[in-house]
Amino acid sequence: MSNEKYYVPHGTYWPIIGSIGISTLFIGFANQMHDVSWGWPVMVLGFAITAFMMFGWLGTVVTESVSGMYNSQVDRSFRWGMSWFIFSEVMFFAAFFGALLYARVLSVPWLGGEYNNIYTPQLWEGFKASWPLLTTPGDVGQNGVAFSTNFKLVNTWGLPALNTGLLLTSGVTLTYAHHALRAGHRDALMAWMLATIALGVVFLGFQITEYGHAYHDGLKLTSGIYGSTFYLLTGFHGFHVTIGVIMLTVILYRIQKGHFNLENHFAFEGVAWYWHFVDVVWLGLFIFVYWI
Amino acid sequence: MSLFVIAILVIIFFFLGSAVIGLLKGGKAGSDKMFKALRVRIILSVFLFIFLLVASQFGWIEPNNFNLLPTQ
Numbered sequence: 001m002s003n004e005k006y007y008v009p010h011g012t013y014w015p016i017i018g019s020i021g022i023s024t025l026f027i028g029f030a031n032q033m034h035d036v037s038w039g040w041p042v043m044v045l046g047f048a049i050t051a052f053m054m055f056g057w058l059g060t061v062v063t064e065s066v067s068g069m070y071n072s073q074v075d076r077s078f079r080w081g082m083s084w085f086i087f088s089e090v091m092f093f094a095a096f097f098g099a100l101l102y103a104r105v106l107s108v109p110w111l112g113g114e115y116n117n118i119y120t121p122q123l124w125e126g127f128k129a130s131w132p133l134l135t136t137p138g139d140v141g142q143n144g145v146a147f148s149t150n151f152k153l154v155n156t157w158g159l160p161a162l163n164t165g166l167l168l169t170s171g172v173t174l175t176y177a178h179h180a181l182r183a184g185h186r187d188a189l190m191a192w193m194l195a196t197i198a199l200g201v202v203f204l205g206f207q208i209t210e211y212g213h214a215y216h217d218g219l220k221l222t223s224g225i226y227g228s229t230f231y232l233l234t235g236f237h238g239f240h241v242t243i244g245v246i247m248l249t250v251i252l253y254r255i256q257k258g259h260f261n262l263e264n265h266f267a268f269e270g271v272a273w274y275w276h277f278v279d280v281v282w283l284g285l286f287i288f289v290y291w292i
Numbered sequence: 293m294s295l296f297v298i299a300i301l302v303i304i305f306f307f308l309g310s311a312v313i314g315l316l317k318g319g320k321a322g323s324d325k326m327f328k329a330l331r332v333r334i335i336l337s338v339f340l341f342i343f344l345l346v347a348s349q350f351g352w353i354e355p356n357n358f359n360l361l362p363t364q
Contacts, residue, residue: 075318083316104358131358156355157348168341171334178327269315269326273308276330280308283337287301290355291344292294 007074014057021049058250062267066259075266082270086277089240093281096236097288100229104131108225111137132226134219156290159210163203164286167241170199171279178272184262186255193252196275200245207238233285240278247271293353300340307333 025046032039064070109115112129124137154160177192211234221231251271254260260268307329314326347353 079316079318083312086312157345161345164341168334168338171337175331175334178330182323182327263320266318269323272330273311273315273326276311276333277308280304280333280337283304283340284301287297287344289358291353292297292356 005071007071007077012057012060014053014060017049018053018057021046021051021053025050062254062259065267078266078270082273086273089274089277092236093233093284096229096233097284100233100288103133103225103229108133132224132230134224134226136222136224154290159206159213160286160290163206163210164282166199166203166206167279167282170196170203171276173199174272174275178268181255181260181265181268182262190252190255193248193255197245197248197252200241200248200275204238204241204245207234207241230289233289237278237281237285240281244271244275244278248275293347297340297344297353300336300343304333304336304340307336 023046025043028039028041028043028046030039032043108129108131111127114129127137173192173195177189177196180186180189180192219230220227222228248271251268254267311326311329311333314322314324314329316322317325344353348355
């Protein structure tokens with residue numbers, strides 16, 4: 001800690017580059033959704049600008065940190081920032097879990113006439129209020145869409161359980177890495193970090209395989225409220241695992257560079273918490289989608 | 293049995309929350325608190341997964357059978 005004066009950040013161009021990158025990304029995405037020909041390239045350009053900004057901005061922060069420019073006040077700011085980010089992440093996933101449970105427990109039974117609501121076969125002929133609801137009622141009868149009636153059961157102890165085991169094992173290896181960092185065992189720390197990253201990558205590989213099977217079998221994002229909530233929950237979770245793997249890799253690089261010591265390793269702690277959170281979200285998914 | 297599973301999940305979230313408090317606090321005390329909380333959370337998570345495995349083998353709990361795929 002170089003001094004305890006109030007920290008005033010220097011002028012930087014990264015925020016405006018970030019704004020340009022994110023705006024370009026969303027303009028491209030929105031137009032791609034409307035099948036505009038230049039949507040994809042603009043979206044990719046926006047992603048590249050955003051990635052460039054993150055690499056540059058976070059790189060600047062790391063350089064400033066290791067050169068001793070930050071004092072205890074900056075440390076508190078980082079901790080508060082991470083805590084608010086964590087809060088937003090918890091709320092983000094709470095909304096999707098809430099949507100899944102609301103649809104399953106309340107809205108679909110209501111459509112079937114429970115709790116004195118309207119009996120929907122009067123609105124949609126052939127409608128059956130069952131879970132999972134794989135057809136959006138309003139689509140039935142249009143373009144040859146019919147209510148799904150034939151299902152096959154997914155083996156809970158197949159890929160879903162294997163992926164749960166993989167992520168939980170990565171939580172164990174990360175805990176050993178955390179212990180090694182606190183004990184000053186650098187080689188063990190790097191080995192456990194590598195194991196954690198490898199498990200995360202294998203998880204993502206299996207997740208892509210599972211998506212391939214599900215899509216091949218006809219479970220799509222458009223497969224009613226079940227398809228929507230299933231892919232939103234598991235898709236955003238997979239996105240978070242991808243981000244987690246990238247962040248763990250950056251942390252491994254920084255460990256190799258000797259950026260952390262027994263007292264000062266906030267970046268490791270932040271990423272470690274994030275990975276534990278992603279792990280718990282998956283455990284929640286495994287339990288609420290397959291068991292309860 | 294479902295209530296037991298949910299209760300363990302709630303406790304896991306409690307320890308995850310406790311780890312955030314440690315992260316926010318910082319310093320040696322905060323770092324210790326965070327590490328211990330995360331260690332308990334992973335132990336409980338592995339226990340819950342193994343419990344589900346054993347419980348389903350003994351028929352104490354069964355998958356909800358909601359995880360269906362349409363057959364074409």
